[in-house]
Amino acid sequence: MGCWKQEKTNTWAFPTLMLCLYGFFYMMKPSEPFLTPYLTGPDKNLTTEEVTNQILPVWTYSYLALLVPVFLLTDYVRYKPVLLLQGVSLIVTWLLLLFAHGVLAMQLVEFFYGMVTATEVAYYAYIYSVVSSQHYQRVTSYCRSVTLVAATVAAVLGQLLVSLAGVSYFYLNAITLASVSLALLCALFLPAPQRSMFFHRREAAEPLPGPAQGPCREETSPGAAAGAPSPQPPAGSAGPHGPVLGVLLQLGRDLRDCYGSRSLLCWSLWWALATAGFNQVVNYVQVLWDLRAPSHSSAVYNGAVEAVATLLSSVTSFLVQYMKINWDHFGELALGIFSAIDAACLFLMHFFTNIWACYAGYLIFKACYVLLLTIATFQIAVNLSMERYALMFGFNNFIALLIQTILTIVVVDSRGLGLDIVTQFLIYGSYFVVIHGIFMIRSICVLVSCKCQRKIARSCTEQLNQAEHESREQIVTSYMTRL
Incomplete structure (x- = not known):
């Protein structure tokens, strides 16, 4: 037992360090805030319509097509191979961005970047398979914090290089290629997990990877550590339907x-x-910025805006812990109110041609979304075991991606309506108005129901008190009559 505890203590630091380094270099992409100016500038010489209606939609389609297969593959091969696949996809993406030309080549870029985003699940799930539950909160904080820091540093670095040093967008992409190459190098040093959440639960009793693989063995599975119910058999156990179908049936239940x-x-x-809606806005907002302030004739501050947006998002996420609100009663009201603010920000970006109004609208929009997403994450996570936590988050994102794909096909794609970017933001603002309406109606129903329940409870209390008072009077009267 002593050896087992010592191994658990010694094996969490190295994989956490390597995963944090991987996350830092993976998110250290100073060229990302300047993608649209790069594509429409002299380096690639593409038109705004080609970027908006033919190239960017490919990311949504490839992400949707790859998400479910990659999710199952990630768990089946125990995370590390998928992290390596992500690293390779990043390198291919930026090699194509640097040296390929034409619409078809840039569509291929979006396909590989869809692979990158589909494999992100491996980054956040990996750590839970190599550390014990006592370190979950700490390593999750480390991994998420380092990605926010890297995104902020990358945006600031990109802006400084463009504004002060006059570095071209091509060399920003070269710096990004170097960074993602270092990310792949870090992934090579990650230890291979011996267990996973769904396919390999039975192997949770095997020793955790580490320098001293002796008789000491891991004694708790991720689900047991997180308080998961245990009467059900492991999803990956052998059965008449095979392991994959068994996992799918278990996931469905x-x-x-x-x-x-x-x-x-x-x-x-x-x-x-x-x-x-958020993904659509983030995916196409650079196109709107480039329309309001063309990069070939105006100063571009995309990197600074993204850095401030990330900082604001971090602050709003941090402030959630100080909100003492009964979310069961007022959660829907908060969702409705902040969705209305998001809609107002998008309408601001649609109707005002000033680039600073667009920047301000984007900052408020992103901060509100991240605030509510943090609250939603907390509300869902506190009620679920680790396996169901990952599953529900993944399924929510899958549904979001389905909706996003419908929006892309109808609104953006040249084979659909192929609307211009300004009209698109009018559609996205209206979309958030619909979300506002749904949750405001729901919140009114909840608040009215709570008020009615309180009135019923108060009435019942009054009736009980009256009955108790009458009972006491009857007892006193009866006693006095006997006297």
Whole structure:
């Protein structure tokens, strides 16, 4: 037992360090805030319509097509191979961005970047398979914090290089290629996990990877550590339907149980609807900025705006812990109010041609979304085991991606309406108005129901008190009559 505890203590630091380094270099992409100016500038010489209606939609389609297969593959091969695949995809993406030309080549870039985003699940799931539950909170904080720091540093660095040093967008992409190459190098040093959440639960009793692989063995699975119910057999156990079908059936049962809670269903519905709209805005906002202030004739501050947006998002996420609110009663009201603020920001970006108004609208929009997403994440996570936590988050994102794909096909794609970027933001603002309406109606119903329940409870209390008072009077009267 002593050896087992010592091994658990000694094996969490190295994989956490390597994963944090991987996350830092993976997010250290100073060229990302300047993608649209790069594509429409002299380096690639593409038109705004080609970028908006033919190239950027490919990311959404490839992400949707790859998400579910990659999710299952990630768990089946135990994370590390998928992290390596992500690193390779990043390198291919930036090699194509640097040296390939034409619409077809840039569509291929978006396909590989869809692979990158589909494999992100491996980054956040990996650590839970190599550390014990006592370190979950700490390593999650480290991994998420380092990505926010890297994104902020990358945006600031990119802006400084462009504004002060006059570095071209081509060399920003070269710096990004060097960074993602270092990320792949870090991934090579990650230890291979011996267990996973779904396919390899039975192997949780095997020793954790580390320098001293002796008789000491890991004694708790991720699900048991997180308080998961244990009567069900492991999803990856051998059965008449095979391991893959067994996992799918188990996932289906888990999803049914998760969405059986009305509260979780409400937060998940907002998550899916709002994330779809948020992803659309983030994916196309650079095109709007480039229209309001063309990069060939105006100073570009995309990097500074992204850095401030990330900082604001971090602050709003931090402030959630100080909000003492009954979310069961007022959660839907908060979702409705902040969705209205998001809609107002998008309308601001649509109707005002000033670039600073667009920047301000984007900052407020992103801060509000991240604030509510943090609350939704917390509300869902506190009620679920680790396996269901990962599953529900993944499924919510899948539904969001389905909605986003519909928006892309109808609104953006040249084979659909192929609307210009300004009209698109009018559509996205209207979309958040619909979200606002859904949750305001729901919040009114909840508040009215709570008020009625309080009135009924107060009435029942009064009736009980009256009955008790009458009973006491009857007892006194009866006693006096006997006297």
